[in-house]
Amino acid sequence: MKISVSFTLLLLLGSVPTSESVECQRAFPEDIYAALREITASLVQLKADMALQTTGQAQLKTEVEKLNQQQRVQQVAFSASLGGTGRATIGPFPTDTTLIYKYVPTNIGKAYNPNTGVFTAPVRGAYNFEWWVAAFGDNGHGSGAWLVKNSNQLFMAYEQQAAGFMSSSKGMTLLLEVGDIVFIRMQANTVVFDDPGHHNTFSGHLLFPM
Structure with a gap:
């Protein structure tokens, strides 16, 4: 057991x-x-x-x-003048003529073309433009130029007097679409004068995009 x-x-x-x-x-x-x-x-x-x-x-x-x-x-601004290095009177011409502002001290955004005188909007927005025309007065010709958007003449700066130096200016705000163009067209049978003082100018800048 x-x-x-x-x-x-x-x-x-x-x-x-x-x-x-x-x-x-x-x-x-x-x-x-x-x-x-x-x-x-x-x-x-x-x-x-x-x-x-x-x-x-x-x-x-x-x-x-x-x-x-x-x-x-959105950084767009330019200022340009006809670029006179000497004393020169342009015009009169029998037809309206685009002014080409070749002296460009400011061209932020490169929207202004000094070879054609044309500004092309790079962005949709409100733009402000100013232009001055000037010349020596005579009885036969005034000094005048249109602001043109695409093919539409909008505002005109114009002055005429019998003698002495005359000038006129205008400003305008435009709503531009991308690709719209703006330029200055000298009125037929008018004249402009420029010298190193840069009396004839074209400027513009973007106020704000939209």
Whole structure:
């Protein structure tokens, strides 16, 4: 009887560590796999977050470049004169003639072309223009010029007197679309005079975009 009980106890005692060992062997790999799955999921999420961040940075860079470009476009101003290096009278001509102001001390935005005398609106907005005409008076010819938008003559600066130096000026605000052109057209049978004093001028600037 003692031998039987002892043998049974040994079996019971021996079975405990064997069972625990099996359970540990089963649980240990499962814990590793769970941890690996969590790490993999974290890496996938991190990669997605980095891709999203990269995309966001690219979009932000694009928006900044657009804003910088818009800012550059919205900086528009010019002043020009006929550019007389000596004393010269221009006209009279039998037909209206576009005046080309070749001396350009200011041309911010490069919207005025000194080769054609034409200003081209780079952005939709309200613009202000001023122009002066001047000449020596005589009984036969005045001094006058139109502000022209595209093909429409709008305002005219004009002066005529029998003798002495005469001048006239006008200013006008225009709503321009992108690509609209503005220039000064000298009236037929009138004259303008210029010298290094730059008496005949054409200026304009963007008031605000719209």
